[in-house]
Amino acid sequence: MAIPFQLTVDDVIRQVRSTLLDYTDLTDVTYYDVADLVDTAYRRVCLRLLPYIPHAFETQVAVSNGTQLPSDYVADVRCVVGSEEEGYVPARRVDIREWQMVMDASVISFVTHAGIHQPVYTIWNGYDTIVANLQQPATFSTTQADIGIALISSPRIYIAPPGSSGYLVYYSIPSQIPRDAGGGIDTLTLLPLVGEFHTLVVREVAYDVALYIGLDRKELYAIRQLLEMTYSTVVQAYSGTPLASHPIYGAEVGSNIVTQHVENRGDTNNSI
Amino acid sequence: MAIPITRYEKRLLYYLRKSYAAPLVDTSLLEKAINEARMELAYYIMQIRPEFLGGIVRLDSYNTVPATPNNDANILAYDGTGIVPIVWFRFALPSNIVEVKNVLVNVGDTWVEARRTIGRYEMISSWGVYGRPTSYQPSYIFRADGNGQYFIDIAGVSADEPWRVEVWYVRRPLYLNHETDDVDTDLPDFCFDAICYRAMSYVFQYLRGPADDKAAIFLQLYNSWLNNVISRFAVWNLRSIDALSNQLRAEYNVGVDRDLRRLSPSHSAVRRED
Numbered sequence: 250m251a252i253p254f255q256l257t258v259d260d261v262i263r264q265v266r267s268t269l270l271d272y273t274d275l276t277d278v279t280y281y282d283v284a285d286l287v288d289t290a291y292r293r294v295c296l297r298l299l300p301y302i303p304h305a306f307e308t309q310v311a312v313s314n315g316t317q318l319p320s321d322y323v324a325d326v327r328c329v330v331g332s333e334e335e336g337y338v339p340a341r342r343v344d345i346r347e348w349q350m351v352m353d354a355s356v357i358s359f360v361t362h363a364g365i366h367q368p369v370y371t372i373w374n375g376y377d378t379i380v381a382n383l384q385q386p387a388t389f390s391t392t393q394a395d396i397g398i399a400l401i402s403s404p405r406i407y408i409a410p411p412g413s414s415g416y417l418v419y420y421s422i423p424s425q426i427p428r429d430a431g432g433g434i435d436t437l438t439l440l441p442l443v444g445e446f447h448t449l450v451v452r453e454v455a456y457d458v459a460l461y462i463g464l465d466r467k468e469l470y471a472i473r474q475l476l477e478m479t480y481s482t483v484v485q486a487y488s489g490t491p492l493a494s495h496p497i498y499g500a501e502v503g504s505n506i507v508t509q510h511v512e513n514r515g516d517t518n519n520s521i
Numbered sequence: 522m523a524i525p526i527t528r529y530e531k532r533l534l535y536y537l538r539k540s541y542a543a544p545l546v547d548t549s550l551l552e553k554a555i556n557e558a559r560m561e562l563a564y565y566i567m568q569i570r571p572e573f574l575g576g577i578v579r580l581d582s583y584n585t586v587p588a589t590p591n592n593d594a595n596i597l598a599y600d601g602t603g604i605v606p607i608v609w610f611r612f613a614l615p616s617n618i619v620e621v622k623n624v625l626v627n628v629g630d631t632w633v634e635a636r637r638t639i640g641r642y643e644m645i646s647s648w649g650v651y652g653r654p655t656s657y658q659p660s661y662i663f664r665a666d667g668n669g670q671y672f673i674d675i676a677g678v679s680a681d682e683p684w685r686v687e688v689w690y691v692r693r694p695l696y697l698n699h700e701t702d703d704v705d706t707d708l709p710d711f712c713f714d715a716i717c718y719r720a721m722s723y724v725f726q727y728l729r730g731p732a733d734d735k736a737a738i739f740l741q742l743y744n745s746w747l748n749n750v751i752s753r754f755a756v757w758n759l760r761s762i763d764a765l766s767n768q769l770r771a772e773y774n775v776g777v778d779r780d781l782r783r784l785s786p787s788h789s790a791v792r793r794e795d
Contacts, residue, residue, distance in 0.1 A: 289713060289714055292710075293714050296750055323711060324570065324754070345575070345623050349625050349633075350634060373572050373575040373689060374573070374574070374577070375689070404572040422711050460536055461535045461538070461539075462539055463540060466734055
């Protein structure tokens with residue numbers, strides 16, 4: 250039975266080694282160093298692909314007023330408010346400056362007021378600090394001046410009308426690859442990316458490794474060019490441009506490249 | 522959103538290991554570079570995704586209402602019969618604050634949005650009989666004292682009844698200290714690579730100046746990240762505003778000025794001040 254094409258961290262490391270064989274024998278870099286680079290590189294690929302294939306990174310979470318968003322939150326897509334029994338209504342995202350205005354029934358019209366049929370939401374960090382006493386200018390102390398030092402792990406969502414709850418759909422970037430007790434990466438973990446983007450991950454890691462082992466500028470440039478060309482292909486494919494008009498893989502230009510490549514090998518005369 | 526500074530340093534040491542600069546670099550240099558990079562990136566993040574760098578301070582007078590509020594003879598208002606001093610209260614704000622976005626005042630049961638006034642002159646000149654700050658329409662001034670301490674003055678509330686104030690603000694990240702093994706809880710996880718690239722370019726600039734080859738390589742990587750990530754987020758925001766504009770036009774026959782896009786880095790185009 251066919252299975253989805255996915256790579257493990259170990260597979261990526263093997264491919265990185267083969268990619269860089271022309272430049273180095275990789276004796277300077279350990280297996281787990283490369284594994285650590287895979288961890289950040291594949292999430293960097295996700296972040297860069299996010300605008301082009303956003304549907305691949307949509308995640309849903311149940312929320313209510315004040316819910317702290319998960320640490321993989323990048324941006325919100327939509328929020329629906331309601332319940333299973335009464336149905337869900339899409340909420341409108343408001344700026345925090347509008348937030349209080351739509352909540353306050355005494356100063357605004359019913360048209361914009363946040364009601365059960367036209368809920369609103371906003372996303373902000375807080376509450377981080379509660380100051381329990383009034384401060385006079387003469388009594389500023391170091392502690393009071395540093396009240397910004399508070400642990401805020403991720404933003405919260407605020408939903409109106411009060412008491413309502415629902416679901417937030419948001420763009421997420423995968424979290425870190427699972428690690429063992431010693432902090433080492435489990436290299437048999439499958440990367441949550443479909444097969445067509447594995448080349449990107451491999452080349453991103455290869456570039457990181459090249460920086461790590463200190464290749465010279467010319468070699469770095471060559472590896473970077475390869476990586477950017479791969480990105481360019483994917484971006485062109487997913488941004489609506491027909492592949493046939495792609496500057497590299499398109500029909501006309503692409504055939505020139507192939508011809509040139511063959512000529513460079515020096516076997517064109519023989520074949521003709 | 523919980524990356525210890527040692528993880529940044531470890532990555533920077535990776536990059537430095539084979540470099541001529543490795544013997545010249547110590548922890549304090551890395552710490553300085555990482556923090557400068559974080560600070561720089563934060564200014565991009567707070568424009569496109571301000572919620573990551575938002576904060577709320579709740580200032581509470583419910584339990585400790587001072588007997589004598591802090592009066593300032595320079596703040597006066599006309600109350601219909603004559604010039605009277607305005608009673609105001611001063612709060613210290615976090616030292617890493619960048620901008621106050623919203624101030625809410627609670628007296629009794631309801632929260633009211635306070636009006637921002639630029640300075641005391643405006644308080645005197647433009648508040649008339651009806652514009653005078655009261656618990657229904659409180660006012661605030663936000664400014665610094667010149668020594669890095671920010672504060673906020675609230676007018677319109679009194680010492681006779683308890684009240685609360687919420688200040689919604691945007692902040693800059695806090696300095697991470699290597700000695701105390703601080704954890705970065707300010708910037709989102711996806712900024713990790715960009716911070717490392719920028720910090721590396723700083724390190725090479727410290728050592729050899731901006732013309733250094735390695736500095737240029739890492740600066741280029743950082744710029745590439747900005748172009749591919751930050752600018753794409755900005756485009757999303759523009760699309761959101763366009764979509765909202767179309768929706769409003771369809772439902773209420775009102776449009777959102779496209780020029781607003783230059784003013785509004787946030788997700789929503791409908792803002793009170795507009």
